[in-house]
Amino acid sequence: MKKVAIIDYGAGNLHSVMYALERLGVDPIITDNKSVLSSADLVIFPGVGHAQAAMKALHAKELVDFIPTLKQPVLGICLGMQLMCRHTEEGDVDGLGIFDVDVLRFKGDFKVPHMGWNGLMEGRSILENIENDVYFVHSYYVPVVSETIAITDYNGTFSAALQKDNFYACQFHPEKSGVSGEQILKNFLKK
Amino acid sequence: MLKKRIIPCLDIKDGRTVKGINFVGLRDAGDPVALARMYSEIGADELVFLDITATHEKRKTLVALVKEVAQQVAIPFTVGGGVGSVEDAYYLLQSGADKVAINSAAVKNPSIIKELADKFGNQCVVLAVDAKLVDGTWKVFLNGGRVETDKELFSWVKQAEELGAGEILFTSMDHDGTKAGFAIEALKKMNELLTIPIIASGGAGSIAHFTEVFQQTDVSAALAASIFHFKEVDLPALKQALRAEQIQIRL
Numbered sequence: 001m002k003k004v005a006i007i008d009y010g011a012g013n014l015h016s017v018m019y020a021l022e023r024l025g026v027d028p029i030i031t032d033n034k035s036v037l038s039s040a041d042l043v044i045f046p047g048v049g050h051a052q053a054a055m056k057a058l059h060a061k062e063l064v065d066f067i068p069t070l071k072q073p074v075l076g077i078c079l080g081m082q083l084m085c086r087h088t089e090e091g092d093v094d095g096l097g098i099f100d101v102d103v104l105r106f107k108g109d110f111k112v113p114h115m116g117w118n119g120l121m122e123g124r125s126i127l128e129n130i131e132n133d134v135y136f137v138h139s140y141y142v143p144v145v146s147e148t149i150a151i152t153d154y155n156g157t158f159s160a161a162l163q164k165d166n167f168y169a170c171q172f173h174p175e176k177s178g179v180s181g182e183q184i185l186k187n188f189l190k191k
Numbered sequence: 192m193l194k195k196r197i198i199p200c201l202d203i204k205d206g207r208t209v210k211g212i213n214f215v216g217l218r219d220a221g222d223p224v225a226l227a228r229m230y231s232e233i234g235a236d237e238l239v240f241l242d243i244t245a246t247h248e249k250r251k252t253l254v255a256l257v258k259e260v261a262q263q264v265a266i267p268f269t270v271g272g273g274v275g276s277v278e279d280a281y282y283l284l285q286s287g288a289d290k291v292a293i294n295s296a297a298v299k300n301p302s303i304i305k306e307l308a309d310k311f312g313n314q315c316v317v318l319a320v321d322a323k324l325v326d327g328t329w330k331v332f333l334n335g336g337r338v339e340t341d342k343e344l345f346s347w348v349k350q351a352e353e354l355g356a357g358e359i360l361f362t363s364m365d366h367d368g369t370k371a372g373f374a375i376e377a378l379k380k381m382n383e384l385l386t387i388p389i390i391a392s393g394g395a396g397s398i399a400h401f402t403e404v405f406q407q408t409d410v411s412a413a414l415a416a417s418i419f420h421f422k423e424v425d426l427p428a429l430k431q432a433l434r435a436e437q438i439q440i441r442l
Contacts, residue, residue: 023262153192176289
């Protein structure tokens with residue numbers, strides 16, 4: 001069985017991600033230990049909370065320069081995805097810079113956070129053939145760029161997911177997205 | 192397009208489901224985890240658990256329940272009922288709840304909304320508010336309607352939004368239990384006032400009431416309890432019917 005590690009830096013959805021993997025028969029390790037992370041077959045970078053606090057925690061654990069050096073498939077979820085970008089408007093902090101794009105705040109005459117089930121368009125890679133809705137909760141978004149592997153529309157389009165080399169990321173919560181979320185996690189586990 | 196959410200609400204006491212759950216085919220209709228799993232399978236978009244336990248053992252049993260739900264159910268859920276402190280919220284979120292609903296504690300000390308939002312993020316903080324019309328003014332009530340407060344509904348939810356609430360769960364006590372439809376006018380007004388999502392609660396008795404609330408107001412979600420538990424409204428049929436009315440619904 002593949003060894004899956006979840007990066008432990010105090011993210012709120014860490015246990016939800018762990019339970020979702022357990023439902024798929026995977027027994028993940030939750031760790032902030034770099035050698036354990038390096039030796040895992042797959043790494044998950046969860047995230048719920050505030051970008052500034054999260055980056056502070058990652059700095060404290062000396063993970064900011066380390067995560068971009070990982071060679072195995074890595075999946076960032078929600079805030080995890082946003083932190084993998086260059087910079088975020090949330091708390092005006094620099095991220096890990098894996099994706100060369102800035103995270104922006106939703107602005108306009110509509111409800112924020114974007115909270116609930118929404119569809120995926122132009123899904124490829126781990127999102128190919130995912131046609132059912134997935135669950136989003138976020139106030140900041142990543143614009144559509146060349147690394148975008150799925151698009152969602154909420155008063156304009158944004159990146160529902162990104163991929164660059166071994167780094168995958170989704171803005172939505174696969175661990176809370178019912179059957180479609182399970183399929184996405186399975187697709188990632190096959191990488 | 193973002194879909195409108197349909198949310199069954201489960202009342203919990205001492206770790207068990209209470210208030211007339213009558214489901215054919217469930218071995219133990221008092222088991223909240225089995226119910227939650229069933230609702231998730233038939234298409235509920237989210238779940239709300241309201242704990243009405245009044246004993247000292249409350250936190251322990253609730254945390255154990257939350258953990259079990261999180262382990263077994265792959266849709267988001269909110270837990271409320273007596274969340275009185277940041278510490279209470281921490282244990283629930285840490286055990287796998289996606290959001291916590293606060294009600295009385297926020298009325299008594301509004302700054303708890305900001306504390307929770309700063310610590311866990313706005314998206315985790317649902318302000319639950321029960322209100323009814325008193326002499327032409329929507330007044331906020333506590334303890335299931337037994338205690339009237341000096342708060343006026345609309346200024347209170349606006350204040351909650353400014354303090355960092357991520358969502359409002361508004362129950363109209365004038366409509367709750369009547370099965371005569373949601374508080375359309377109040378929901379409309381609240382929606383115009385707020386930029387955060389609103390969950391409509393109280394009054395649903397038929398599919399037409401859900402159609403009405405989504406067509407006439409811009410609420411993000413509608414919540415109901417016994418009509419789902421007693422299958423007076425069949426959840427999959429409801430979602431099909433809403434979709435047929437061109438309302439954005441996840442099937």
